[in-house]
Amino acid sequence: MADVEAMLAHWAERAGPHPDGAMLPPHHEQCLGCGPDNAHGHHLQVNRRGDGVAADHVFDDRHVGAPGVVHGGAVATVLDDLSGFLLYLVGTPAVTRQLTVDYLSPVLVGVTYRMEARVTSREDRKFFVAATLSDLDGCTVATSTAVFVTVGVEHFARHGAVSGGSPTPPVADDHRDSGREGAVGQQRG
Numbered sequence: 561m562a563d564v565e566a567m568l569a570h571w572a573e574r575a576g577p578h579p580d581g582a583m584l585p586p587h588h589e590q591c592l593g594c595g596p597d598n599a600h601g602h603h604l605q606v607n608r609r610g611d612g613v614a615a616d617h618v619f620d621d622r623h624v625g626a627p628g629v630v631h632g633g634a635v636a637t638v639l640d641d642l643s644g645f646l647l648y649l650v651g652t653p654a655v656t657r658q659l660t661v662d663y664l665s666p667v668l669v670g671v672t673y674r675m676e677a678r679v680t681s682r683e684d685r686k687f688f689v690a691a692t693l694s695d696l697d698g699c700t701v702a703t704s705t706a707v708f709v710t711v712g713v714e715h716f717a718r719h720g721a722v723s724g725g726s727p728t729p730p731v732a733d734d735h736r737d738s739g740r741e742g743a744v745g746q747q748r749g
């Protein structure tokens with residue numbers, strides 16, 4: 561199992577606070593959405609914008625569904641990952657509990673899109689997020705809403721590995737987080 565102390569240090573390194581306009585650190589180097597070392601990833605570069613987060617993104621041939629059109633799963637990936645950057649503003653690690661995507665128009669390969677996400681409300685451990693994907697003319701082509709649940713770094717120790725190595729396989733009677741995981745980091749409402 562990965563070392564919780566190392567995870568805490570890893571989180572503390574990235575946690576911020578981050579000033580308005582700052583580029584936010586990737587979730588980790590191999591993250592499918594934003595990890596710079598993931599050869600199959602989207603390499604999102606995300607900035608804080610006021611109380612929200614924003615990124616520009618161009619999908620490429622690796623992300624195609626129908627010819628020339630981006631696969632819906634790839635669209636969901638970047639909306640989920642961008643939403644996951646709000647944890648740097650909330651001040652604690654969090655994971656997606658629910659993601660709902662509305663695909664309004666085909667998203668095209670090779671086109672620059674602007675993405676934005678913000679927290680719409682908070683309730684105890686949950687924060688509710690809305691995100692948009694728009695072209696540079698301001699036409700919104702996809703939107704998402706998500707429920708994130710804050711977790712302690714123990715969540716990642718229990719379910720995975722910090723860097724490299726194989727994730728810890730789930731244990732049959734411990735596939736969910738028992739009780740209410742403690743959050744690390746300060747709440748920054």
Ligand SMILES: CCCCCCCCCCCCCCCC(=O)SCCNC(=O)CCNC(=O)[C@H](O)C(C)(C)COP(=O)(O)OP(=O)(O)OC[C@H]1O[C@@H](n2cnc3c(N)ncnc32)[C@H](O)[C@@H]1OP(=O)(O)O
Nearest residue numbers: 567571587640641644653655656657658707709716736737
């Ligand atoms: C490496 C070390 C440092 C790490 C540094 C940071 C890394 C940070 C990585 C982040 C990366 C982000 C990247 C993109 C985001 C992913 O990709 S995250 C990955 C995908 N998501 C997951 O793997 C989550 C899997 N699910 C789980 O682990 C567990 O279900 C959870 C989320 C921890 C919750 O489990 P639980 O503690 O048993 O909670 P549960 O009672 O089921 O539900 C929690 C609450 O949500 C509510 N809820 C559930 N569903 C709904 C719903 N649809 N609507 C409203 N409320 C709902 C429940 O009612 C409950 O409310 P309360 O009773 O607490 O008021």
